[in-house]
Amino acid sequence: MRGWPLVMACLTVLVFMGWAYLGVMVADMISVMDMTEAGPGMGLFNLFNQYAGLPEEARAAIAALCLPTSAATFGMPAAVWGFVDLLKVYLMWLMMALAMMLPSALPMLRAYIREKNGTAAADGDASKNTLLVAAGYLLVWAVYALVATLAQWGLTAANAVSPMMAPLSLAVSASVLIAAGIYQFTPAKWACLNRCWYPHWAFLGKSGAIGALREGVVQGLACLGCCWAVMTVMFAVGVMNIVWIALLGAIMAIEKTFPSFWFPKVVGVFCLAWGMALAMAVASGA
Helix, strand or coil: CCHHHHHHHHHHHHHHHHHHHHHHHHHHHHHCHHHHCCCCCHHHHHCCCCCCCHHHHHHHHHHHHHHHHHHCCCCCCCCCCCCHHHHHHHHHHHHHHHHHHHHHHHHHHHHHHHHHHHCCCCCHHHHHHHHHHHHHHHHHHHHHHHHHHHHHHHHHCCEEECCCCCCCCHHHHEEEEEEEHCCCHHHHHHHHHHHHHCCCCCCCCCCCHHHHHHHHHHHHHHHHHHHHHHHHHHHCCCCCHHHHHHHHHHHHHHHHHHCCCCHHHHHHHHHHHHHHHHHHHHHHHC
């Protein structure tokens, strides 16, 4: 397909950049932090530091006595945020968008360049237009990253999220999971998901950078409507939980790539069941 290898090369670099940034953040945390504090599943990384095999009480004592603040590690904000910390967290969410959301856009971008190559309006540079579509798509997620950063700032200030970016409140985790689960069954979710399965081109026949960017924004909004709730589950499992970053990224990619009546509903039932279990734990005082 004309132009697709160049597009794939550029997108691969961006996705690698996102995962590399997140990987460096986690690698810098491992040597000095109890990784169980970063969320479910992250305790596996304690195999590579001094916490391996220690009971919870010992890990807590070491953390209280010996460890630096989160700001001492790459990309992590301080306990009390300043402007630089806001920029760090925003950059982290941008890298998460590259790592999690850009791979899920590949089928849409491939369909776009195929259609672009087949239209009379094709200007001989389909790869350039497709990359501009990707830029418009990422612009939507850059705005989401800003909203997520401000939400995390507020939750951190309210002591609902720890300096390790993990939830400190079961009520917050339960609320996020239940909301995400409910959204999986809403007409808005299914309308946006259908748009991701079968893209409708709003500006395909318009040549030039503006038309391609606008197309990317339109497709990005459809993706946002499809995936924002699953993406927001990061607030329930730990924002820097690399295990769940990979898992949720895979779920969203599968959901958008393979049309299925059942898979999104299974995801919704799982979120609802987990959220209700946490809500019952809160109600029982556990």
